[in-house]
Amino acid sequence: AQTVTQSQPEMSVQEAETVTLSCTYDTSESDYYLFWYKQPPSRQMILVIRQEAYKQQNATENRFSVNFQKAAKSFSLKISDSQLGDAAMYFCAYRSLGGGADGLTFGKGTHLIIQP
Amino acid sequence: EAGVVQSPRYKIIEKKQPVAFWCNPISGHNTLYWYRQNLGQGPELLIRYENEEAVDDSQLPKDRFSAERLKGVDSTLKIQPAELGDSAVYLCASSLGAGGPSETQYFGPGTRLLVL
Numbered sequence: 001a002q003t004v005t006q007s008q009p010e011m012s013v014q015e016a017e018t019v020t021l022s023c024t025y026d027t028s029e030s031d032y033y034l035f036w037y038k039q040p041p042s043r044q045m046i047l048v049i050r051q052e053a054y055k056q057q058n059a060t061e062n063r064f065s066v067n068f069q070k071a072a073k074s075f076s077l078k079i080s081d082s083q084l085g086d087a088a089m090y091f092c093a094y095r096s097l098g099g100g101a102d103g104l105t106f107g108k109g110t111h112l113i114i115q116p
Numbered sequence: 117e118a119g120v121v122q123s124p125r126y127k128i129i130e131k132k133q134p135v136a137f138w139c140n141p142i143s144g145h146n147t148l149y150w151y152r153q154n155l156g157q158g159p160e161l162l163i164r165y166e167n168e169e170a171v172d173d174s175q176l177p178k179d180r181f182s183a184e185r186l187k188g189v190d191s192t193l194k195i196q197p198a199e200l201g202d203s204a205v206y207l208c209a210s211s212l213g214a215g216g217p218s219e220t221q222y223f224g225p226g227t228r229l230l231v232l
Contacts, residue, residue: 004158033217043205043207043226043228044223044225044226045207045209045223046223047222050217052217095219102164102172103151103164104161105161106158106160108156109157109158
């Protein structure tokens with residue numbers, strides 16, 4: 001079974017600054033997908049960014065980028081130019097590559113605080 | 117396009133009472149997921165449907181939990197009888213079900229259950 005670990009229960013960053021959220025995972029599979037989801041107080045999980053493990057290039061979505069280190073099983077999220085609207089819980093998630101649409105395995109989350 | 121709809125948003129019941137949650141996925145999405153999110157934790161998969169078929173229910177506590185997805189569209193998750201430890205947020209998600217890198221799970225706002 002796969003496990004996802006987020007070692008930072010809470011992070012704080014000044015508005016407009018850059019912050020990096022950490023995630024490590026454990027798996028015996030060679031190919032898989034990794035995701036970062038954002039959960040604001042409204043509770044609705046929103047996909048931020050995804051990474052296919054078979055791609056070496058790190059994914060980027062506007063101000064959000066990842067640092068994917070497959071050998072180290074590390075998948076960190078960098079948020080540049082932090083905005084007040086980025087304040088939320090951030091969850092790292094894993095999905096197997098196998099056929100069909102498997103469920104996600106989530107970490108415990110990191111609470112991101114944006115200080116004005 | 118309407119997102120994943122869940123009802124009710126909040127439910128307070130006394131222990132040993134039954135409770136049911138309803139989910140309507142995004143139109144055209146074949147795969148439907150139920151997750152449970154305990155306080156301070158990431159969501160955990162309870163059950164996954166592909167159309168009407170439950171293809172992964174290994175984490176569903178079958179002694180008190182049941183789920184159905186009649187006609188392969190909306191779904192109901194039931195707990196009978198509820199226990200104090202069932203207090204959590206119950207999230208529903210849906211996806212196209214084709215698998216692959218573009219497969220994205222879209223989440224509903226969740227139902228927050230409090231068992232007294």
